[in-house]
Amino acid sequence: MNIFFVHPSARSRFPEPPMGLASLIIIALRKNCKVAFYDEDKHNKSFVYEDIIREFNPDIIAVSFMTSQFAFARNLIDRAKRIKPDLPVIVGGVHAAALPEDTMLDLGNVNYLCYGEGEKTFDGFVDYMSGSKRVEEIKGLVFRRNGEIVKNTLMPLLSADELNKLQMPAWDVIYKHGVYTSALTYWNKIVPVFPVITARGCPYHCTFCDEGTIWKRILREREIDAVINEVKYLHKKWGAGHFNILDDTFTLKPKRVIEFCDKLLENNLTINWRCTAKVGTVTPEMLSYMKKAGCKMIAYGVESGDQQILNLIMKKQTLEQVKDAFRITKEAGIMSFALCMVGNIGEDFESVKKTARFVSELNADLFSCAIMTPYPGSENFEVCKKNGWILHYDWDKWVPTPINIREFVPVSRTDKMDRHLMLKSYYYLSRKFLISKLVRRYGKLFFVNPRFYYNEIITRLKSAGLHGFTRHMLRLFGIAK
Ligand code: B12
Numbered sequence: 287m288n289i290f291f292v293h294p295s296a297r298s299r300f301p302e303p304p305m306g307l308a309s310l311i312i313i314a315l316r317k318n319c320k321v322a323f324y325d326e327d328k329h330n331k332s333f334v335y336e337d338i339i340r341e342f343n344p345d346i347i348a349v350s351f352m353t354s355q356f357a358f359a360r361n362l363i364d365r366a367k368r369i370k371p372d373l374p375v376i377v378g379g380v381h382a383a384a385l386p387e388d389t390m391l392d393l394g395n396v397n398y399l400c401y402g403e404g405e406k407t408f409d410g411f412v413d414y415m416s417g418s419k420r421v422e423e424i425k426g427l428v429f430r431r432n433g434e435i436v437k438n439t440l441m442p443l444l445s446a447d448e449l450n451k452l453q454m455p456a457w458d459v460i461y462k463h464g465v466y467t468s469a470l471t472y473w474n475k476i477v478p479v480f481p482v483i484t485a486r487g488c489p490y491h492c493t494f495c496d497e498g499t500i501w502k503r504i505l506r507e508r509e510i511d512a513v514i515n516e517v518k519y520l521h522k523k524w525g526a527g528h529f530n531i532l533d534d535t536f537t538l539k540p541k542r543v544i545e546f547c548d549k550l551l552e553n554n555l556t557i558n559w560r561c562t563a564k565v566g567t568v569t570p571e572m573l574s575y576m577k578k579a580g581c582k583m584i585a586y587g588v589e590s591g592d593q594q595i596l597n598l599i600m601k602k603q604t605l606e607q608v609k610d611a612f613r614i615t616k617e618a619g620i621m622s623f624a625l626c627m628v629g630n631i632g633e634d635f636e637s638v639k640k641t642a643r644f645v646s647e648l649n650a651d652l653f654s655c656a657i658m659t660p661y662p663g664s665e666n667f668e669v670c671k672k673n674g675w676i677l678h679y680d681w682d683k684w685v686p687t688p689i690n691i692r693e694f695v696p697v698s699r700t701d702k703m704d705r706h707l708m709l710k711s712y713y714y715l716s717r718k719f720l721i722s723k724l725v726r727r728y729g730k731l732f733f734v735n736p737r738f739y740y741n742e743i744i745t746r747l748k749s750a751g752l753h754g755f756t757r758h759m760l761r762l763f764g765i766a767k
């Protein structure tokens with residue numbers, strides 16, 4: 287059986303390898319299927335999508351997407367069906383999992399949908415397609431029957447044991463036409479970057495996050511030895527010199543993190559890496575191990591500089607813990623990245639100002655600001671929907687920043703912010719971040735430093751184009767709306 291795996295565009299200048307599809311491709315290979323893989327952002331210049339369909343002649347097309355990739359997914363599915371109208375299409379990913387029926391209704395060309403963790407469902411689906419199982423038996427599958435949408439019961443999550451027994455994702459298929467690269471701020475150059483996941487799931491309940499949709503807020507850890515073997519393989523076979531740990535909160539268990547670091551060192555894997563962590567879980571001891579083992583940067587979900595907002599969004603962290611985490615990270619010699627938000631339910635412009643003041647004291651190396659986007663599956667989605675606050679369902683514009691989006695409109699308003707105030711807050715916070723970053727990098731007189739013009743203006747002009755860049759800057763400095 288020939289299966290064509292497709293990853294629609296995420297509008298990324300530096301696309302990242304789709305771990306979800308890599309985890310399914312290996313299942314297909316184990317079942318002796320032939321596979322082809324197309325990543326729209328990475329391969330659209332080297333391959334003609336339609337040509338792959340004609341030449342490979344798939345029996346199934348499997349598409350993975352998140353909310354913001356919806357329109358790109360539809361486009362690729364429709365184009366495939368124009369060539370081969372009977373081609374069975376199966377989709378999955380976090381958006382499909384949160385809104386299975388709606389997705390089937392919206393995407394008329396989709397035949398099957400997986401609404402949970404994919405490995406076991408996909409395994410059963412391939413059996414069904416080859417005639418050895420009935421469709422009703424495949425847990426986690428949604429399908430059409432006589433014009434109706436039928437939803438089988440949910441597939442239970444893989445147990446930790448099953449997760450450990452999974453084969454390594456099919457990296458050889460994903461990298462066949464070239465490894466993925468990224469521009470890392472701390473190297474100022476473009477380097478190959480590889481994803482690694484050591485655990486699935488996060489036990490927290492932040493109201494803006496859709497983490498529970500697939501992973502059900504249950505933490506399942508892989509054995510460290512298996513993760514190390516994967517890193518070793520990526521290093522040896524594909525020259526991995528840098529990896530991103532995709533875990534939602536890598537630092538939850540200090541002993542495990544230390545074991546991971548120890549084993550990287552024991553195996554002489556002097557590779558740089560970065561991860562996302564939760565403040566309050568990092569300790570100086572853990573951070574010193576991480577530094578020794580190659581950790582270059584940690585991203586922390588700061589979200590807000592107003593304790594009341596942190597409580598409302600169930601972030602389970604205090605401002606003191608945030609400050610401590612950034613201080614000890616700096617002391618350990620690791621770069622820190624502050625991820626902040628504006629527009630959470632209950633937040634007004636005064637709390638945005640508090641965030642700006644708070645973050646300027648953190649002395650973080652990097653910042654980013656996101657506008658609250660109530661992704662399906664999050665608590666905020668339900669609250670915003672119930673209150674009629676959602677402003678549009680233009681899924682491909684469901685992104686938390688206006689960068690790269692024409693005619694961006696925040697997805698939702700809230701009790702305290704309309705869409706204008708949301709945008710104003712975003713630009714206010716981003717401006718504060720930008721100025722503090724420029725002063726730190728180039729000094730108070732940054733505008734007379736030639737490096738500032740080269741790094742910050744010319745490079746960005748090249749990537750965003752004159753129109754995009756000018757519009758972004760005018761909004762950032764409050765000159766245009
Ligand atoms: C790595 C990552 C990225 C990478 C790459 C994503 C990629 N290539 O797929 C990058 C950096 C590009 C990225 C960008 C963004 N991301 Co992101 N990202 C992630 C992250 C951390 C890991 C994804 C992953 O690999 N998971 C592990 C794999 C194994 O899981 P999976 O992909 O879900 O796949 C499993 C199942 O879903 C299912 N499945 C998936 N596809 C299919 C297909 C079929 C056919 C079947 C049968 C099953 C199936 O089976 C798989 C195996 O079990 C997730 C968080 C998370 N925990 O998943 C967020 C996450 C996916 N991202 C998210 C968001 C919000 C974004 C951004 C919008 C953020 C931003 N600031 O702009 C952008 C989008 C950019 C754009 N313009 O579209 C949200 C998605 C919310 C949503 N509903 O869309 C998530 C869930 C984080 C969160 N909790 O909020 N992201």
Ligand code: SF4
Nearest residue numbers: 488490492495497534
């Ligand atoms: S925001 Fe982070 S800590 Fe909160 S639930 Fe989502 S993944 Fe977990």
